[in-house]
Amino acid sequence: MKMHNPPHPGEILRELCLEPLGVTVTRAAEALGVSRKTLSSILNGRAGISPEMALRLAKAFGTSPESWLNQQMQYDLWVTEKSVGKLRVEKLSAA
Amino acid sequence: MKMHNPPHPGEILRELCLEPLGVTVTRAAEALGVSRKTLSSILNGRAGISPEMALRLAKAFGTSPESWLNQQMQYDLWVTEKSVGKLRVEKLSAA
DNA sequence: AGCATAGTAACGCATGTCGTTACACGTTAC
DNA sequence: GTAACGTGTAACGACATGCGTTACTATGCT
Numbered sequence: 214m215k216m217h218n219p220p221h222p223g224e225i226l227r228e229l230c231l232e233p234l235g236v237t238v239t240r241a242a243e244a245l246g247v248s249r250k251t252l253s254s255i256l257n258g259r260a261g262i263s264p265e266m267a268l269r270l271a272k273a274f275g276t277s278p279e280s281w282l283n284q285q286m287q288y289d290l291w292v293t294e295k296s297v298g299k300l301r302v303e304k305l306s307a308a
Numbered sequence: 309m310k311m312h313n314p315p316h317p318g319e320i321l322r323e324l325c326l327e328p329l330g331v332t333v334t335r336a337a338e339a340l341g342v343s344r345k346t347l348s349s350i351l352n353g354r355a356g357i358s359p360e361m362a363l364r365l366a367k368a369f370g371t372s373p374e375s376w377l378n379q380q381m382q383y384d385l386w387v388t389e390k391s392v393g394k395l396r397v398e399k400l401s402a403a
Numbered sequence: 404a405g406c407a408t409a410g411t412a413a414c415g416c417a418t419g420t421c422g423t424t425a426c427a428c429g430t431t432a433c
Numbered sequence: 434g435t436a437a438c439g440t441g442t443a444a445c446g447a448c449a450t451g452c453g454t455t456a457c458t459a460t461g462c463t
Contacts, residue, residue, distance in 0.1 A: 234400060237440090239440080243398075246395065246396050247422090248423075249440085250423085251421055253441060254420085254421085254441095260421085263419090265388050265395070265420095267385070268388060268389065269395055272397040273398065275399065278385055279381065282381045286377045289377075297363070300367060302364050302367040303339035304367070305336065332408065344408095344409080344410095345411080346453075351410095352411090355450075356451080358452090360451090406461100407461085407462080409458100409459085409460080411457085411458085412456090413454105413457105414453100414454090415454090417450100417452090418451085419449085421448090422446090424444085424445090425442100425444090429440085430440105431437085
């Protein structure tokens with residue numbers, strides 16, 4: 214099945230991690246060891262989740278880095294598919 | 309289980325896609341619609357697989373973009389874990 | 404010799420992550 | 434009203450990365 218409109222990972226982060234714990238953005242940024250702006254950019258979909266950030270999130274919330282990067286991947290792929298039109302690519306088979 | 313030494317995706321690309329088909333780097337680059345240098349950089353582990361490249365590879369080889377990006381993710385994560393030492397991150401629980 | 408293949412260095416361009424600083428807006432407390 | 438806090442965000446710089454072109458080098462095949 215295809216993801217038709219995956220949310221950016223920042224949305225999930227806010228709704229599934231920060232809000233349930235009642236943690237403020239400022240507090241979470243401190244805990245993660247990044248600037249408030251960096252976290253804010255992610256939460257608002259203006260920045261993606263870098264591998265290092267995935268490791269930080271995993272440590273802070275007791276999840277796996279892969280789960281965060283997977284979400285990011287799905288989102289990036291969706292965005293790229295939409296922005297890039299049809300790519301002119303030949304199918305490669307036996308020479 | 310943990311990946312202890314994931315190869316960069318370029319290795320897989322060369323060994324599992326180009327070589328079996330007997331396709332040259334130059335030819336593959338043409339088919340993919342990228343420069344020879346761009347493909348070469350990937351094959352030799354000097355560049356990662358971007359979302360757009362994943363789409364190209366998927367089209368050319370009849371695979372899924374996710375499979376390529378997943379390999380890239382595993383590799384990036386492994387590299388980041390090694391390069392970045394222990395991240396100072398607080399565990400976040402209920403406020 | 405002549406040609407194809409491959410790796411790579413130099414450069415430039417665009418984008419993206421992250422930090423600091425600073426400003427504007429809301430909400431809550433005094 | 435005013436002060437404090439939380440939040441979003443614009444501006445700026447630092448740095449990395451993906452991609453392209455061009456050109457040089459090396460290696461192999463005919």
